[in-house]
Amino acid sequence: MRLAxxxxxxxxxxxxxxxLRAQPDRLAEALVGGVVLPLWRGRVLFDAVAGGLxxxxxxxxxxxxxxxxxxxxxxxGRAHFATDLSGWSPDAPAVATGGLFDSGRQTHPDxxxxxxxxxxxxRMADLSPTEAELAATARGLLQWHSTHGFCAACGxxxxxxxxxxxxxxxxxxATHFPRTDPVVIMLxxxxxxxxxxRSPGWPEGMFSxxxxxxxxxxxxxxxxRREVAEEAGVRVGAVxxxxxxxxxxxxxxxxxxxxxxxxxxxxxxxxxxxxxxWVNREELVEIFAERHPDIRPGRKGAxxxxxxxxxxxxxxx
Ligand SMILES: [Zn+2]
Numbered sequence: 001m002r003l004a005x006x007x008x009x010x011x012x013x014x015x016x017x018x019x020l021r022a023q024p025d026r027l028a029e030a031l032v033g034g035v036v037l038p039l040w041r042g043r044v045l046f047d048a049v050a051g052g053l054x055x056x057x058x059x060x061x062x063x064x065x066x067x068x069x070x071x072x073x074x075x076x077g078r079a080h081f082a083t084d085l086s087g088w089s090p091d092a093p094a095v096a097t098g099g100l101f102d103s104g105r106q107t108h109p110d111x112x113x114x115x116x117x118x119x120x121x122x123r124m125a126d127l128s129p130t131e132a133e134l135a136a137t138a139r140g141l142l143q144w145h146s147t148h149g150f151c152a153a154c155g156x157x158x159x160x161x162x163x164x165x166x167x168x169x170x171x172x173x174a175t176h177f178p179r180t181d182p183v184v185i186m187l188x189x190x191x192x193x194x195x196x197x198r199s200p201g202w203p204e205g206m207f208s209x210x211x212x213x214x215x216x217x218x219x220x221x222x223x224x225r226r227e228v229a230e231e232a233g234v235r236v237g238a239v240x241x242x243x244x245x246x247x248x249x250x251x252x253x254x255x256x257x258x259x260x261x262x263x264x265x266x267x268x269x270x271x272x273x274x275x276x277x278w279v280n281r282e283e284l285v286e287i288f289a290e291r292h293p294d295i296r297p298g299r300k301g302a303x304x305x306x307x308x309x310x311x312x313x314x315x316x317x
Contacts, residue, residue, distance in 0.1 A: 001316055004243035007256075008124050008301035012133025014080070016073040021163040027071055027079070031058050034079035036068045037138050041086045042250075043106060043117035044135045053131045054115045055080070062110040070164030072137050075130050082138035082164070086146070121249065125301035133246075140248035141165070144178045147250075152176065183252045184223045185211035187307045187316075188236060190261040194284065194311065195232060196295070197276035205296040207275070207287075209304040211254070224259050232276045233267025236260065242316060245303040254303045258316060284312055 005011040020026055035055035038045045047054040056063060058081070068081035094104030094116075105116035120135050127135065141164055148167060151158045156171030167176040187209055188195035196207040212227035214220065221239040228236045238260045245254040266276050279287070279295070286292040288309065298304050310316055 001242045001310070003310060003315055007243050007245045007303055007306045008127075009132045009136045009246045010243070011129040012075075013130050014073045014075050014133045014137070017071075018165070021071060021165050024163075027163060030071075030074075030079035031068065031081060034058060034081060036060070036063055036081045036083055037072070037134060038062060038066070038083050038085050038117075039138055039142050040084075040088065040106060040108075040117040042119075042139065042143060043102075044120045044123075044139060045111075045115060046118045046123055047115050049114040052127055053135060054111075060110075062108060069160060070138065070141055072134055075134070080134055082134075082142065084142045084146070121299065121301075136246045136248045140180070140246070140251055141178055143248065143250040148176060148179075179251050180246075180253045181251050182214045182220075183211055183247070183254050184214060184220055184227060184257060185209050185254050185303060185307075186224045186228060186236075186239075186257045186259045187242070187311055188228055188232075188234065188259045188261050189311070190264055190278065193278040193280045194308065195228070195234060195261065195266075195276060196279050197232060197273045199272065200274045202274075203296065205294055206298060207277075207279075207295050208298040208302075209307065210273075210276075211304070212272075213252075214255075220255050220257060224257050228259060228261075231269050231272045233265065233269075235262040237262045242307060243303065245306075247303075256303050256307050258307075258311075281312060284308060288312075 036058055037053060037055055045054040066083045066085055068083040070082040072080040072082055090106060094106040102119045103122055105118055107113055107116045120139055124132055151169035151174050153174040154172040156169050158167040158169045158176060161168045197210050198207045210228055210231055214223040224239045225236045228234050236259045239257050242256045242258055247254045268276055287295045287297050
């Protein structure tokens with residue numbers, strides 16, 4: 001698919017400069033003229049006035065007790081780092097709201113009111129490609145560190161290494177690397193129609209493409225066929241890869257595929273799906289225009305929406 005890398009979280013220009021990860025002296029030098037992206041409990045720091053990420057100078061008051069340990073890479077001639085402020089407890093916690101993401105803004109006493117920690121899912125479609133890549137990388141790495149403090153081989157406490165890109169176990173010398181879990185997400189088509197489903201707990205009326213985690217020993221194509229058969233009872237023939245999207249909530253890589261259905265009768269797995277239905281192109285146009293009587297579109301920035309809009313526009317090649 002020619003436009004594959006125009007998906008949200010794709011097409012950034014971050015140079016990861018892995019050779020610097022093992023050179024703490026050079027990283028310390030690079031930090032002086034660099035910038036830091038702070039995260040707090042999975043939320044990313046955004047600047048409502050300037051728009052986009054709030055990248056702070058390393059001597060910002062907010063960072064005085066939090067030297068950035070994670071080196072993200074180089075962009076625009078500057079080194080970019082990330083740091084985790086999750087240990088901080090606010091006096092006035094932001095009010096969480098329901099829906100697909102938390103829309104609360106968490107401000108901090110060391111920062112102006114216009115700057116706040118926010119759920120990346122609510123802001124991802126507003127970021128430049130490189131900002132989105134920085135945020136996805138930082139969130140994915142920090143989430144991994146926060147849930148992988150112990151060695152999977154011996155159970156001992158592990159320590160961060162390689163500027164955040166590795167964890168080492170001092171007890172058994174095992175090395176551990178950040179995880180990325182592949183998920184297939186499929187545009188299942190049959191003639192003029194596409195198969196949409198909704199999971200229990202989604203906002204009312206929202207439907208999207210079917211998706212599921214790949215299992216060990218599977219190709220992407222086999223995973224697409226298995227998931228569609230399990231969830232909706234539809235048989236699938238030809239499968240082809242379209243585009244991918246990093247999805248750091250917490251650690252997925254979405255693999256977008258087009259799949260040709262060989263049957264159209266739907267048999268639901270009620271554990272996975274609350275409803276599924278075929279939707280033709282004309283209806284899909286109404287859904288995206290928010291004029292459909294009972295289906296709402298999925299979130300902006302997600303690869304499902306990207307694939308459906310490109311299918312409608314005949315731009316999957
Ligand atoms: Zn170990």
